[in-house]
Amino acid sequence: MLDLIELLFFAYRNFVSDPDEILQGFGFGRAHHRVLHFVNRHPGMRVTDLLDILRITKQSLGRVLRELVDQGFIDSRAGASDRRQRLLYLTPKGEALTQEFVAIQSRRIRRALEESGGESRELVRRFLVAMIDPEDRSSTEKLIARADQAVEARSAARGRTAG
């Protein structure tokens, strides 16, 4: 398995270096990328939810979140039903930046899947899920499924209103 251990190291390093280059231009780092990514995937999420996903402390998150809000990449609105909550949304500016990250990382993955054969997508997906700690798997898969559904719902709504 030594080869796969190392390939995972080299592959992941290149994978995260794509966003890194873009982030440099804004004076941001990887921490900012992660926040933007998950807020994009779960618009209106609470700060606590983000902490649970990232598994970092409130203080660590606070630093990068403040910069993202101050510089107009993220919008933080009080919750309607519970006004203690700060619900997080991307601004158009934040959305544009996040799309860059998604585009470049998707391109790398798509290329890799094409190069590794027809049925690779489902198999790679199963492999990655199985690499996650068993006790975290179902919550992780649910999280991803929820985000995917929300994307579908939003695009369906756009279809009805704007077209």
Next chain:
Amino acid sequence: MLDLIELLFFAYRNFVSDPDEILQGFGFGRAHHRVLHFVNRHPGMRVTDLLDILRITKQSLGRVLRELVDQGFIDSRAGASDRRQRLLYLTPKGEALTQEFVAIQSRRIRRALEESGGESRELVRRFLVAMIDPEDRSSTEKLIARADQAVEARSAARGRTAG
């Protein structure tokens, strides 16, 4: 591809957390793990080779390397043909620790491959290679092949002498 982007994040986080727990007991971090791993794979490698693989600065490496040498995990010997070089070797202590990392990470990968079907190993391998920047692929694959061959050569030598 959003699901795969996220699965890669979660999977890799768990993957590196295995060694992290062990390292804590020694007051070491991920940087120490990487150094031990590659010195294990390439016994007698030069400091420069390690810098090329890790892509960090001499100063960053210097800190962790000094700790590993001082605490008897790594042995640094002057090269025979070129005495400017410091050739790096694991001590028995370093070897024992490194085997722990390899064992726990191999176990996770093996389990994941089993859970994702029979032919997954070769496909996952091809996928990971294809995730690497094209210009780095051949050197990376050569590096891994060289390390694998060296392992074989050493175990063959053990077979002839000790058994």
Next chain:
DNA sequence: ACATTTATGTCAGCCATGTTGACTTTTTTC
């Protein structure tokens, strides 16, 4: 009504690990 809990934010300081720049020593190479 009042006490408690929850969600969030913030200050201060520490640690690990990356960076740049400058400089030294030893040894090899031309």
Next chain:
DNA sequence: GAAAAAAGTCAACATGGCTGACATAAATGT
């Protein structure tokens, strides 16, 4: 004998983790 290469070191700085302590606003329970 000069230049280049391999390695090491000092100093200073950035990022992004961490702990601990504390503050505020709002919801919840009795």
